[in-house]
Amino acid sequence: MFGLDLIVNGVVVALFVIGLFFMFSGAIGFLRFPDFYTRLHATGKCDTLGEILIIVGLIIYDGLSPLSAKLLFLSFFMLLANPAGTHAMMKAAYVTGVRPWKRGEARQ
Amino acid sequence: MTRMSEKNFSVLITLVVLTIFWLLLSPLTVDIYKYFIGELHHEEIPHVLFLLGSAIICIAIVTVISHDLMIKKEEQMWLKFKRLLAYIPWELYQILLANLDVAYRAIHPKSFVSGRSGGMFGVGPIDPEVIQFETTLRSDLSLVTMANSITLTPGTITILVDPPIGKFWVHSIAKAPGDALLVDQSMQKKVAHVYLEEG
Numbered sequence: 001m002f003g004l005d006l007i008v009n010g011v012v013v014a015l016f017v018i019g020l021f022f023m024f025s026g027a028i029g030f031l032r033f034p035d036f037y038t039r040l041h042a043t044g045k046c047d048t049l050g051e052i053l054i055i056v057g058l059i060i061y062d063g064l065s066p067l068s069a070k071l072l073f074l075s076f077f078m079l080l081a082n083p084a085g086t087h088a089m090m091k092a093a094y095v096t097g098v099r100p101w102k103r104g105e106a107r108q
Numbered sequence: 109m110t111r112m113s114e115k116n117f118s119v120l121i122t123l124v125v126l127t128i129f130w131l132l133l134s135p136l137t138v139d140i141y142k143y144f145i146g147e148l149h150h151e152e153i154p155h156v157l158f159l160l161g162s163a164i165i166c167i168a169i170v171t172v173i174s175h176d177l178m179i180k181k182e183e184q185m186w187l188k189f190k191r192l193l194a195y196i197p198w199e200l201y202q203i204l205l206a207n208l209d210v211a212y213r214a215i216h217p218k219s220f221v222s223g224r225s226g227g228m229f230g231v232g233p234i235d236p237e238v239i240q241f242e243t244t245l246r247s248d249l250s251l252v253t254m255a256n257s258i259t260l261t262p263g264t265i266t267i268l269v270d271p272p273i274g275k276f277w278v279h280s281i282a283k284a285p286g287d288a289l290l291v292d293q294s295m296q297k298k299v300a301h302v303y304l305e306e307g
Contacts (some may be wrong), residue, residue: 022207029214037279038236041265042214048260049207069132083259087266090279094267100279103235 012061019053024047035101036093044086056076115175122175126167136160174222191302198298202261209262213281238267239286243274243296248305257295264289285303 055075059068061084131137139156142148148156213233245251248273251274255266258278263285268277289295 022211023216025211029210032214033234035236037265038281041263041281042210044259044265045190045203045206046212046214049203053297065171066132066135066137073132078257083256087255090265090267094277094279100236100238102237 008060012057015053015057015060019050019057022050022053026050037090037100038100040086040089044082048082049077051075118175119171122171123167130167131161134163136163155159195298195302199257199260202257205293206260206262209285210281233282235282237283237286239278239280240289241276241278241290243276245274245296245305246301247303247305248270250299250305251306253302256297257299258289261285261295272293 005014026042026046029046030039032040033042052075055071055078059071062068062071120122136159139148139152140160143153143156152180164289216233243254245254248271251269251271255269255276258264258266265279266276267279269275278286278289282288
C-alpha cells in the first residue's frame with residue numbers, strides 16, 4: 001500500500017483540490033463582482049487554471065498512455081480557447097455599449 | 109533546411125505534425141506497439157494494416173489540401189520558435205499569479221456587496237478602469253500573443269486591438285495591473301523580443 005502508489009494518489013488529490021479551489025473562487029467571483037466585465041475576470045481566469053490542474057491530475061493518475069496524450073491536447077486547446085472566448089465576449093459587450101462599472105456606483 | 113523550397117518545407121512540417129498527432133490520438137498505436145513486442149494476434153493483422161493504410165491516405169490528402177494553411181516559412185523561424193518556447197514557462201507562472209489574484213479579490217470580505225441596498229464597495233480590492241495604450245508590435249502573430257498574454261496575466265483582459273497602429277484597449281480590474289502595462293511595459297518588450305520586432 002505504501003510507496004509510489006500513495007505518493008501518486010496524494011499528488012493527484014492535491015491537484016484536484018487546488019483546481020477545485022480555483023473553480024470555486026471563480027464561481028464566487030462571478031456572483032459577487034459588480035458588473036459584466038469584472039465577472040468575466042473571475043470566470044475567464046479561474047476556469048482556465050482550475051480545469052488545467054484537474055486535467056494534469058488525471059494525466060498523472062493515468063500515467064503514460066494514449067488517454068494521457070488526449071488529455072494533454074485538451075489542456076493545450078483550453079489554454080488557447082479560453083482567453084479567446086473571454087476576449088470575444090468582452091469585445092461584444094464593449095462594442096454594443098455596455099458601460100463598465102466604476103468604483104462607488106451601485107451594483108448592476 | 110537552408111536549401112529547401114518553401115513548398116517542400118511546409119509539406120514536410122505538415123506531414124510530420126499530422127502523423128505525430130494521429131499516432132498520439134489513434135488506438136492503433138497500441139496495436140502497433142503490441143506487434144513489435146509480439147503480442148498482436150495473427151488474425152488482427154489485416155485489419156490493422158487496412159486502418160493504417162487508410163490513415164496514411166487521409167494524412168496525405170489533408171497535407172496536399174492544407175499544407176499552405178498550416179505553416180509559412182518565415183525569416184529566422186527557428187530562433188522565434190526557440191524564444192517562444194522560453195516565453196511559455198513565464199506565461200504559465202503569470203497564469204498562476206492571475207488566478208491567485210482573482211481568487212483573492214473574489215474572496216476578500218471587503219468586496220462584499222449587500223444586494224438590495226445599492227451597495228458600495230467600501231475599501232474592497234476592486235477599482236475597474238478601461239485603459240488604452242499603443243505598442244510597437246505590428247505582425248498578426250505578435251499581436252495575438254500579446255492579446256492572449258494580457259488576458260492571462262493578473263487583473264487585465266484585452267477588449268479591442270487595432271492592428272495598424274498596434275493599439276490595445278484593456279479592461280483592468282484595479283489600478284495596479286493597468287499601471288503594470290502602461291508604465292512597466294515588460295510584457296510588450298518580452299513579446300517583441302520573441303518575434304524579433306522593435307521593442
